Amino acid sequence: MAADVKGEGEGRAARGLFVATISTGSFLLFLVQPMVARMALPRLGGAPNVWNSAMLVYQALLLAGYAYAHMLGRLSLRRQTIVHLALLLLAGSTLPVGLFDLVQPKGLPEALWVPVLLGLSVGPVFFAVSAQAPLMQRWFAADPGAGQPWALYAASNLGSFAGLLAYPLLAEPLLTLRSQSIAWSCGFALLISLVILCAASRRHALPPPPSQKQLWGQGVRIPGRTMALWLALAAIPSGLMLSTTTHLTTDIFAMPLLWVIPLGLYLLSFVVAFADNRAPAAAIAFVTPVVVLFAGSYAMLSNGSGTLWIAGGACLMLFCIATTLHKRLYDLRPAPAQLTRFYLVMSAGGALGGLFTALVAPLVFDWAWEHPLLVMAAAVIMPLDPILRWRSGEGIEPGMARVALLLLLAFAAFLGWQLDQRALRPDEGLAAVLLTVFLTGTGIMVMAWRTAFVTVLALAMVAQGGIWTIRATLGGERTRSYFGIYTVRDTADGALRTLAHGTTLHGEQSLDPVRSREALTYYGPTSGVALALNAVPHLEGAAARIGVVGLGTGSLACRAVPGQRWTFFEIDPVILQFSTSERFTFLRDCTPGARVILGDARLKLTDMPAGVFDVLVIDAFSSDAIPVHLLTKEALQVYARALTPRGLLLLHISNRYLDLAPVVGTNAAASGMTALSRLDRPIDTALYTPSRWIALSRDGSVVKDLARISADTPWTPLNDRAARPWTDDHASILPFVRWDRLTGRP
The missing domain is CATH 1.20.1250 (Growth Hormone; Chain: A;)
Structure with missing residues (x-):
């Protein structure tokens, strides 16, 4: 003993x-x-x-x-x-x-x-x-x-x-x-x-005795079909994890560090699915079809009307699908002697899922179509344990079951039609949710037929904003690159053409020929950048050299005056194509001789001679994501080097979820630069967007003159300070997250 x-x-x-x-x-x-x-x-x-x-x-x-x-x-x-x-x-x-x-x-x-x-x-x-x-x-x-x-x-x-x-x-x-x-x-x-x-x-470990070799799995051949199933069960959750991140940050809720949540849930799904205690995995697998029917209906939503609740539903669906498919993977595991082969195939599946979502999809699709496709693939392959077993119940003939199935599918089509009429109307939100619940219930009733289950899911996706998404694709409104998904659309009244990256507006242009040269959104007449550029002839002379990091629609081009030389830096060739194809005409109409340099602006500026610009505008943020390397103390030094000693640097720091003013304030102080802040709240919010711009210069007299010239629309000293400057060696966004905005509080 x-x-x-x-x-x-x-x-x-x-x-x-x-x-x-x-x-x-x-x-x-x-x-x-x-x-x-x-x-x-x-x-x-x-x-x-x-x-x-x-x-x-x-x-x-x-x-x-x-x-x-x-x-x-x-x-x-x-x-x-x-x-x-x-x-x-x-x-x-x-x-x-x-x-x-x-x-x-x-x-x-x-x-x-x-x-x-x-x-x-x-x-x-x-x-x-x-x-x-x-x-x-x-x-x-x-x-x-x-x-x-x-x-x-x-x-x-x-x-x-x-x-x-x-x-x-x-x-x-x-x-x-x-x-x-x-x-x-x-x-x-x-x-x-x-x-x-x-x-x-x-x-001192000994190999298993001959009597246990069969149980141990030595010499057992694994069928190719089984390994193919391992591959699929690993690939779908891996791809779905990445597609959920893309879908959420593009169309639902572009919050900082959001990528951590899908990846974390994906990893936790393995913890549940491979645990010795099988009860939690079994319980999750039982409810997964219901979660997929309800949360999966929002998988084709792309009009930017998503909420934190929809984002939460997408994350819950990812966790349920990943746990269910990984549970099935665990159930199909081989004997211990084949352990490394099993993990090798599983790793290959994960890599295939990642390659499809990260590399293939941006080349093939104009939108995140991989997301609904992977949800559908999960519905095809996941185990279905019908909650209602009326198909095989006593006293139900096969013919009667088929008639009932057709009636239920017809009812689902009717519900989908009604949902399509209400899904994108804010005043119909409660009715849309109730219709989604009824569609989910219909899908539960037909779970005994996988094809019918997948059909109801597809109907729900199309009805829940999917029609809008399909029309946008057929209308050629979207363009996708490795840098993002862009939507160019004319407003319903035909007055404006807009450029959006996911949920974030990147610029717009009036379609009225008389007003087509007006800079709108963040670049209105009372914005910091407009005030500064209007003052440039007085500050830097009539032949100022101006650099702009971030082209967008090209709105700032129409702030140019004769005699100035303009250079734009743009990382994404697709953005440049919007201007060269004249979907937006700011560049053609206002700065036809401007030079456009493609590539990462910090690297390009590092390669240029010192003092090549009198003014440098940094407006390179994509959606609400922050390119940290463009805001460090070393980056500020790159910008200062590119400017003349009296040069003016303008930083656009408008952001829904991050307060970047303390970062800029501390870095400016550490770099010996004087800084002013301009928080613009325009009266005409139909054409202009609230914005915050920071003006900096190594010569304090330059920003003082700017404040004097713009006295009617005042600048304020930038007194915000972070505990320490952002550097290439150390930077974190966590201290600057506006947590109240993430939770929806004002």
């Missing part, structure tokens, strides 16, 4: 050791990705195609790590230990983590250069750590008496979730990038120590 108790105690201790090792490895993985991304911002710029390339590197390294773990499993445990520890030590020789000092070869495109740079910078340690989860599970299962290893994968994703939260909440706000790198290196040393202890705990 004493020996049994001792054995159980040792087993629990070994299990705890393996859980700690796997969790530590996953925690480190989810810390190093955003850390390297922050390191690369000043050097590579903030273009999304850069981060798409980075994600390809991470996914490729993760897949390679899983393949390495699978191949290593063919060796004896002793040889596995020697090889893996040697790999960890070799990878550790590249620490601390930092960008590799390599100059980009001439002619090598960014699409190839970025993967090479990131691969050299973080590739060795990322590859070594990525193999931890499957390899440690295999080592754990090397002892036939240790129990099933699958719950350790739940621990792996719990570690990933902890790392995901730790970076934006702790590491980024509290530590500089240098300190983060050193702390990560210490974590890597801890991981090596834990791996050594895990190997020591299995030094």
Whole structure:
């Protein structure tokens, strides 16, 4: 009895050791990705195609790590230990983590250069750590008496979730990038120590006896159809996680750090689905069809009328779908001997889902069509356990069941027609919700027929604003690039043409030829930028050289006066196309000789000679996302270098969810610049939008003269201060989030 108790105690201790090792490895993985991304911002710029390339590197390294773990499993445990520890030590020789000092070869495109740079910078340690989860599970299962290893994968994703939260909440706000790198290196040393202890705990492990080899799964062939199903069950949640982020930030609720929520829920779904306690996963799988019917009806909504509740429903749906499909993946798991093969295929599925959403969809679709498509795919593949079993109930003939099904589908079509009439009308909100509830109930009643279930879901999507989305696509109103989804639309009365990026208006132009040169929205006559540009002839002379970072519709071009030389910086060729194709004519009508430079403005300005501009306007924010690398102290120094000693810098910091004034105030003080603020609340809100502009100069007399010239519309000193300046080495948006606006309070 004493020996049994001792054995159980040792087993629990070994299990705890393996859980700690796997969790530590996953925690480190989810810390190093955003850390390297922050390191690369000043050097590579903030273009999304850069981060798409980075994600390809991470996914490729993760897949390679899983393949390495699978191949290593063919060796004896002793040889596995020697090889893996040697790999960890070799990878550790590249620490601390930092960008590799390599100059980009001439002619090598960014699409190839970025993967090479990131691969050299973080590739060795990322590859070594990525193999931890499957390899440690295999080592754990090397002892036939240790129990099933699958719950350790739940621990792996719990570690990933902890790392995901730790970076934006702790590491980024509290530590500089240098300190983060050193702390990560210490974590890597801890991981090596834990791996050594895990190997020591299995030094006497024996292979399973011949009588258990079949149960263990050795020599068992896995059908290709099963592996294809593994692939699909892993790919759909992975793609849906990314598509949910795109859909929410584009059309529903573009709040800061929103990307953390879908990714966190995706990771937590593994924790539930792979846990030893099967009850929570089973309960979630039971209610998932209902959640998909209700929340999935909003998957084609794209008119910017979303609310926090709809965003919450989309996140709930993601978690339910991911948990349900991952539960089915768990139910289809092989015997322990095939563990690394299982995780290799699952990793490949996750990579395929990510590739479809991050790379293929922006090239193929004009809107986030991948989101409703993935919801539909989940409805096709998820297990359906009918809540109402009337199809197979006693006394119900098949013919009667089919007639009832047709009647229910007809009723669903009627409900969809009614919903379409009310979905986008604010005064019909309650009626729309009730119709959605009835449609959900109809879908529940036909769950016994998968085709009918999917049909009701499609009807709900189309009716819940989907018609509007389809018409926008057929009308050619939208254009998509790696930088965003843009909608160009004329107002119902034909008076204005607008450019929107998701839920954020980026500019508009009057279609009245008499007023077509008027700068509207954030650039109205009382806005800070209008006041400053009107004062430029007095401040800088008649031949001022003016640079504008962020083209948009080109509204600012019509603030130009004869004799000035204008240069625009624009990161997205699609935005430039709107002006060159004359969908917006500001550029053609007002500054036909202006130069437009494509690329990340900070990098382009760094390459230009000093003192090339008299005025520099920074208006480069996309939706409510903040390109941090354009607001750091080093960025301010880049702008100051590009300006003459008396040059004027104008920053547009209007934002719904972030108060950026303290950041600019502190950075300006640290850079020796004098700053004034102009908060504009225009009277005519039909044409002009409230805005906040900051004017800065190294020569204090310039901003004083600006204030004097604009005395009728006063500027105020920028007294807002942050605790510390934003730098390339340390910046966090958390202290500046307007939490009351996120919760909907005034």
